[in-house]
Amino acid sequence: xxxxxxxxxxxxxxxxxxxxxxxxxxxxxxxxxxxxxxxxxxxxxxxxxxxxxxxxxxxxxxxxxxxxxxxxxxxxxxxxxxxxxxxxxxxxxxxxxxxxxxxxxxxxxxxxxxxxxxxxxxxxxxxxxxxxxxxxxxxxxxxxxxxxxxxxxxxxxxxxxxxxxxxxxxxxxxxxxxxxxxxxxxxxxxxxxxxxxxxxxxxxxxxxxxxxxxxxxxxxxxxxxxxxxxxxxxxxxxxxxxxxxxxxxxxxxxxxxxxxxxxxxxxxxxxxxxxxxxxxxxxxxxxxxxxxxxxxxxxxxxxxxxxxxxxxxxxxxxxxxxxxxxxxxxxxxxxxxxxxxxxxxxxxxxxxxxxxxxxxxxxxxxxxxxxxxxxxxxxxxxxxxxxxxxxxxxxxxxxxxxxxxxxxxxxxxxxxxxxxxxxxxxxxxxxxxxxxxxxxxxxxxxxxxxxxxxxxxxxxxxxxxxxxxxxxxxxxxxxxxxxxxxxxxxxxxxxxxxxxxxxxxxxxxxxxxxxxxxxxxxxxxxxxxxxxxxxxxxxxxxxxxxxxxxxxxxxx
Amino acid sequence: xxxxxxxxxxxxxxxxxxxxxxxxxxxxxxxxxxxxxxxxxxxxxxxxxxxxxxxxxxxxxxxxxxxxxxxxxxxxxxxxxxxxxxxxxxxxxxxxxxxxxxxxxxxxxxxxxxxxxxxxxxxxxxxxxxxxxxxxxxxxxxxxxxxxxxxxxxxxxxxxxxxxxxxxxxxxxxxxxxxxxxxxxxxxxxxxxxxxxxxxxxxxxxxxxxxxxxxxxxxxxxxxxxxxxxxxxxxxxxxxxxxxxxxxxxxxxxxxxxxxxxxxxxxxxxxxxxxxxxxxxxxxxxxxxxxxxxxxxxxxxxxxxxxxxxxxxxxxxxxxxx
Numbered sequence: 102x103x104x105x106x107x108x109x110x111x112x113x114x115x116x117x118x119x120x121x122x123x124x125x126x127x128x129x130x131x132x133x134x135x136x137x138x139x140x141x142x143x144x145x146x147x148x149x150x151x152x153x154x155x156x157x158x159x160x161x162x163x164x165x166x167x168x169x170x171x172x173x174x175x176x177x178x179x180x181x182x183x184x185x186x187x188x189x190x191x192x193x194x195x196x197x198x199x200x201x202x203x204x205x206x207x208x209x210x211x212x213x214x215x216x217x218x219x220x221x222x223x224x225x226x227x228x229x230x231x232x233x234x235x236x237x238x239x240x241x242x243x244x245x246x247x248x249x250x251x252x253x254x255x256x257x258x259x260x261x262x263x264x265x266x267x268x269x270x271x272x273x274x275x276x277x278x279x280x281x282x283x284x285x286x287x288x289x290x291x292x293x294x295x296x297x298x299x300x301x302x303x304x305x306x307x308x309x310x311x312x313x314x315x316x317x318x319x320x321x322x323x324x325x326x327x328x329x330x331x332x333x334x335x336x337x338x339x340x341x342x343x344x345x346x347x348x349x350x351x352x353x354x355x356x357x358x359x360x361x362x363x364x365x366x367x368x369x370x371x372x373x374x375x376x377x378x379x380x381x382x383x384x385x386x387x388x389x390x391x392x393x394x395x396x397x398x399x400x401x402x403x404x405x406x407x408x409x410x411x412x413x414x415x416x417x418x419x420x421x422x423x424x425x426x427x428x429x430x431x432x433x434x435x436x437x438x439x440x441x442x443x444x445x446x447x448x449x450x451x452x453x454x455x456x457x458x459x460x461x462x463x464x465x466x467x468x469x470x471x472x473x474x475x476x477x478x479x480x481x482x483x484x485x486x487x488x489x490x491x492x493x494x495x496x497x498x499x500x501x502x503x504x505x506x507x508x509x510x511x512x513x514x515x516x517x518x519x520x521x522x523x524x525x526x527x528x529x530x531x532x533x534x535x536x537x538x539x540x541x542x543x544x545x546x547x548x549x550x551x552x553x554x555x556x557x558x559x560x561x562x563x564x565x566x567x568x569x570x571x572x573x574x575x576x577x578x579x580x581x582x583x584x585x586x587x588x589x590x591x592x593x594x595x596x597x598x599x600x601x602x603x604x605x606x607x608x609x610x611x612x613x614x615x616x617x618x619x620x621x622x623x624x625x626x627x628x629x630x631x632x633x634x635x636x637x638x639x640x641x642x643x644x645x646x647x648x649x650x651x652x653x654x655x656x657x
Numbered sequence: 658x659x660x661x662x663x664x665x666x667x668x669x670x671x672x673x674x675x676x677x678x679x680x681x682x683x684x685x686x687x688x689x690x691x692x693x694x695x696x697x698x699x700x701x702x703x704x705x706x707x708x709x710x711x712x713x714x715x716x717x718x719x720x721x722x723x724x725x726x727x728x729x730x731x732x733x734x735x736x737x738x739x740x741x742x743x744x745x746x747x748x749x750x751x752x753x754x755x756x757x758x759x760x761x762x763x764x765x766x767x768x769x770x771x772x773x774x775x776x777x778x779x780x781x782x783x784x785x786x787x788x789x790x791x792x793x794x795x796x797x798x799x800x801x802x803x804x805x806x807x808x809x810x811x812x813x814x815x816x817x818x819x820x821x822x823x824x825x826x827x828x829x830x831x832x833x834x835x836x837x838x839x840x841x842x843x844x845x846x847x848x849x850x851x852x853x854x855x856x857x858x859x860x861x862x863x864x865x866x867x868x869x870x871x872x873x874x875x876x877x878x879x880x881x882x883x884x885x886x887x888x889x890x891x892x893x894x895x896x897x898x899x900x901x902x903x904x905x906x907x908x909x910x911x912x913x914x915x916x917x918x919x920x921x922x923x924x925x926x927x928x929x930x931x932x933x934x935x936x937x938x939x940x941x942x943x944x945x946x947x948x949x950x951x952x953x954x955x956x957x958x959x960x961x962x963x964x965x966x967x968x969x970x971x972x973x974x975x976x977x978x979x
Binding site: 133135140143150151229232233234236237289290294295306307309310311312313331333335336337339341345348351517522523524557558 | 687701823933
């Protein structure tokens, strides 16, 4: 009986000892970046993947023809970097671009990358049976042909400043020799999706569902071997679990820290916090149509009322209360990372008295209950706030108080993301606290805010913002013949939008990553922090604790 | 015995049908669908429409239900949109991990619970009795997730004895032989299983203690004692055997509780099992995966309950006769 009672203790001691012995090992070792994140990948075949983990893994396995440069300029072809294509040539009429593939590029099974792979990848991404999220972005391309084994030619319906972006950077090139015998409708269940072979800087090693995805450096990569030997995406069940992994040394990179985590990171000797630009903008979107779209919204259908409510909000104070003073205020549905951004754009000031005066002028008279009324209708509305976002909930409470000072009453409705999206698509809301990841393509603003987007229904422009003046300017920006003209037109469109106040633009997302002090990230791009993973390095200093386990075991 | 088994199986099937229907209805009544939640990368409306059509999501609810039942009848559990692969393949990966966690948790909970119950009953009224009950109650009354987090904090962070989460050392695992794999896996099991055991063993111990105290007062025990049989023989052969009967029923009842606890434990320790995947699937409105997960979980509970009933019948001739 006594021996039996000791068994668990002995077992625990043995197990602990087994683990502990590995940790002391330290030799010259392969470098490993362990990224901890909350979601597993869905599919490693890029046309079928829809989540960010898949995008990150796909980015190191498969290449695009060209990459957007760090300036994020996507107008014309200035600033783009060669990737699978080492050069490109425009046709004299600008209706086609010939991409010349790097002859050294090869698939990780040894087969060279050919123009036929590009042709196949285009066909796959535009196939209806595949339903790729990239497909609609390739709509401006008429066809893709192979003029020789290493030259793929993209033919366009019409000229536009985003021709190069769409042809060169929207799709990743896939190995035709491994996939072309799989029917499009069966691709979702093809073994390749979970054991991919790419041409990128890293080779696929393994994927354990719900646990980890591992890739290793390809020393034969045509643009040179990447600096970090291995990258592992380690799946944690929750942000807390991910943080514990980072703190315990089981991971050495976490892409997004919460406010409370940043403070903790500062106290940890082996970890550092790195701020990087974001493409997310947060704002309170007004629905300009009444619920169910039966005419204009009784409150937000009036441009002056929207402007007044915007002016009633002290955005600087709200943002610094919830975040800190370094958080950037948003000017509109775009971020400071975009090449079309202009810090001198006009903005509606915080002016509570003026806001009250405008409301008074528009017939909203203060009632005894402290709420304004017009024709028996109170100045009252509800705001949808995602229940999982603490910051948005905190800020909603501050906004509620600020609106109260001008006689507007706002009720806060906490909902989950699917419910919020569903209600917005069905136009069953007054206002919504949105967070939108802005497209690096400036023309994306047309898809989000144009009258045609509002009429089309769906998830875009659910607030039914419509201004013909904006539509005209944005159309001329998209169709402009030179980047300079386009940028000027985009800025005019932004100013129109800001003046119409379809939303209260609050703040740009602040993204802070947590990482080991020995992790040296290359430039972390606002739209894809992982864009330069192949250039990251892990230098001297405390490494992820478990990295030493692998070394002791003699990997690589 | 056969009638008992047949009756229980029919009841189980009815329960499964009700569960499947209720889960389907509740999920579809909630706003949104799998394409209302594409948080990372926006899916163009035409692409979403294409996939909604492929997965019958653009049809009226009764048609979707008919579609779902027809698939179930064919043994097809559907396609998970959030995981982008057949639900069957996902379950093959995730169910064994939950079964492993749960069966170990169940086994150790009962071993520890019964041992504590026996100890408390035999030392009734002593410091050992009070102390053991107090400590067990302390863990029992703690919120599940908090207990799991504290275990992780203390034994994986402050005292880095065990891994903090996951099922393997993701860095070293590819280089391990089977023995190292087994040890590594066991090390990762320690904290989640301990959390499950601490959550449940107090209830089992109290149940066992009460059953022991009831059995001690029965006439055959008094007779054995009068005959001069030693206390330890009485405890093992007379009291414990009789006091274990209600525990069989308790095992059937503990199964759903353990499964519920496993959801939280899996999330805190990033143990990629059914709880882990179901929680993710609910957030992304992955209808096929949620309904199948719930169905499989219910099936496990039904099978566990039937097994408990059968064991009880085997152990107690009176039940067989009835």
